[in-house]
Amino acid sequence: MAKSKTVFVCSECGYESGKWLGKCPACNSWNSFYEQKVVETKNNGFSQSNGKVVNPQSLNSYEAKETIRTHTGFNELDRVLGGGLVKGSLVLLGGEPGIGKSTLILQICDKIKDDGKVLYVSGEESAEQIKLRADRLGINNEDILFLGETNIELVNQAILNVNPKLVIIDSIQTMFSEEITAAAGSVSQVREITSQVMRVCKSKGITTIIIGHVTKEGNIAGPRVLEHMVDTVLYLEGERYFSYRILRGVKNRFGSTNEIGMFEMQDKGMCEITNPSDILISERDDNPAGSCVIATMEGTRPLLVELQALTSQTVFGYPRRAANGIDYNRLTLLIAVLEKKAGMMLNSQDVYLNVVSGLKVNEPAADLGIMMVTASSFKNVPIPKDMIILGEVGLTGEVRRINLIEKRLKEAEKLGFKSCLIPESNKKDLKDNYKLDIIGIRNVNEAMKKIGLK
Numbered sequence: 001m002a003k004s005k006t007v008f009v010c011s012e013c014g015y016e017s018g019k020w021l022g023k024c025p026a027c028n029s030w031n032s033f034y035e036q037k038v039v040e041t042k043n044n045g046f047s048q049s050n051g052k053v054v055n056p057q058s059l060n061s062y063e064a065k066e067t068i069r070t071h072t073g074f075n076e077l078d079r080v081l082g083g084g085l086v087k088g089s090l091v092l093l094g095g096e097p098g099i100g101k102s103t104l105i106l107q108i109c110d111k112i113k114d115d116g117k118v119l120y121v122s123g124e125e126s127a128e129q130i131k132l133r134a135d136r137l138g139i140n141n142e143d144i145l146f147l148g149e150t151n152i153e154l155v156n157q158a159i160l161n162v163n164p165k166l167v168i169i170d171s172i173q174t175m176f177s178e179e180i181t182a183a184a185g186s187v188s189q190v191r192e193i194t195s196q197v198m199r200v201c202k203s204k205g206i207t208t209i210i211i212g213h214v215t216k217e218g219n220i221a222g223p224r225v226l227e228h229m230v231d232t233v234l235y236l237e238g239e240r241y242f243s244y245r246i247l248r249g250v251k252n253r254f255g256s257t258n259e260i261g262m263f264e265m266q267d268k269g270m271c272e273i274t275n276p277s278d279i280l281i282s283e284r285d286d287n288p289a290g291s292c293v294i295a296t297m298e299g300t301r302p303l304l305v306e307l308q309a310l311t312s313q314t315v316f317g318y319p320r321r322a323a324n325g326i327d328y329n330r331l332t333l334l335i336a337v338l339e340k341k342a343g344m345m346l347n348s349q350d351v352y353l354n355v356v357s358g359l360k361v362n363e364p365a366a367d368l369g370i371m372m373v374t375a376s377s378f379k380n381v382p383i384p385k386d387m388i389i390l391g392e393v394g395l396t397g398e399v400r401r402i403n404l405i406e407k408r409l410k411e412a413e414k415l416g417f418k419s420c421l422i423p424e425s426n427k428k429d430l431k432d433n434y435k436l437d438i439i440g441i442r443n444v445n446e447a448m449k450k451i452g453l454k
């Protein structure tokens with residue numbers, strides 16, 4: 001009798017190994033391997049030949065069908081999708097538990113502008129729970145059908161019977177297939193289920209949205225292992241204690257992945273934010289030291305965000321640095337440049353830096369803002385409230401060129417800012433006229449003098 005084969009699979013990223021490993025060499029997670037039987041699936045993709053001899057043809061001889069897009073009812077979501085939900089596509093929506101995925105999707109089921117039924121399959125919540133949520137969101141829609149089922153073979157039958165325009169699978173980790181012995185939520189289960197749903201829905205031209213949880217602990221297979229199979233991958237992100245949510249496109253076969261959508265979780269569900277900069281800087285204090293506004297790019301969209309810094313005398317020998325929303329190492333590097341190139345001695349100061357509203361800023365274009373806001377707190381000199389600060393800073397204290405400067409300036413102008421510090425090299429290339437007072441800066445010392453910090 002043939003020996004049954006097993007492999008060890010990482011539950012985080014799907015890496016396979018012949019033996020058990022403590023640490024995954026692919027994603028570096030610990031203790032994530034579990035043993036699994038090897039299952040051979042016959043058809044895992046789009047074989048169009050059905051066993052006949054295949055005959056490749058010139059690509060030019062094919063005609064591309066026009067993609068039909070449906071308005072989802074949320075402009076922010078349409079933007080991330082590249083102009084609407086493409087008919088027949090498979091979308092994966094990932095995010096941490098409790099972030100608002102089911103809420104957003106239920107609202108889409110109601111608002112989507114397309115004739116036909118929506119089939120909402122939930123393995124997580126009962127019909128009563130979903131109904132309760134729908135009532136709370138003010139949804140009363142005859143076209144939304146509910147199915148509380150976790151067996152994917154039965155779900156597929158229901159899809160074929162109903163032939164809806166949109167299918168929701170909430171969530172992929174709760175579904176299981178009888179063909180596979182592994183537990184629900186394991187890598188082989190989520191892969192098999194996705195390929196089954198894909199086969200059924202693609203053959204009928206039904207649009208599908210699959211919800212997947214992402215957990216830090218990694219005890220269930222995350223959406224990561226599915227990213228290569230689906231057409232579009234979206235992640236809903238946000239901080240637990242802030243109401244803002246960012247919808248980010250990670251992969252999109254029908255559009256760019258440069259776009260984000262902004263939402264706010266309110267008591268009536270998710271609401272889109274059309275003027276994010278306005279909201280992000282609306283709670284600024286009157287003119288305190290240690291606060292400034294920068295313009296950061298999220299994809300192709302400029303966002304104005306407030307940076308805050310606090311410096312205070314170190315009590316113990318070793319000064320503390322804490323960064324919230326920016327990279328810790330970047331902060332320590334910029335403090336070192338401030339010390340060496342601007343002569344600002346911060347070695348007996350604790351430095352705390354915060355990006356207001358729980359956003360994350362990873363761009364070097366925030367460098368000059370971070371340095372100026374730190375210096376402003378240290379000197380107790382406020383930065384003018386209507387000034388915006390842009391620029392990357394090098395190790396010799398020089399202020400370097402940043403990208404997409406025109407978009408950032410336009411956004412600042414729109415929100416009523418009066419002046420802007422930008423890199424001198426950027427200023428030379430500006431074509432449009434601005435109402436802003438644009439001040440070109442070559443190095444950190446020049447910027448400090450302009451603000452009155454030196």
Ligand code: TYD
Nearest residue numbers: 097098099100101102103265266267268269
């Ligand atoms: P949910 O959509 O269930 O999250 P997920 O499907 O991503 O796990 O959202 C759950 C949270 O959202 C819950 O903590 C309550 C909150 N919520 C609101 O703040 N307002 C609302 O209108 C709804 C329906 C939920």
Ligand code: MG
Nearest residue numbers: 101102124170
């Ligand atoms: Mg949910």
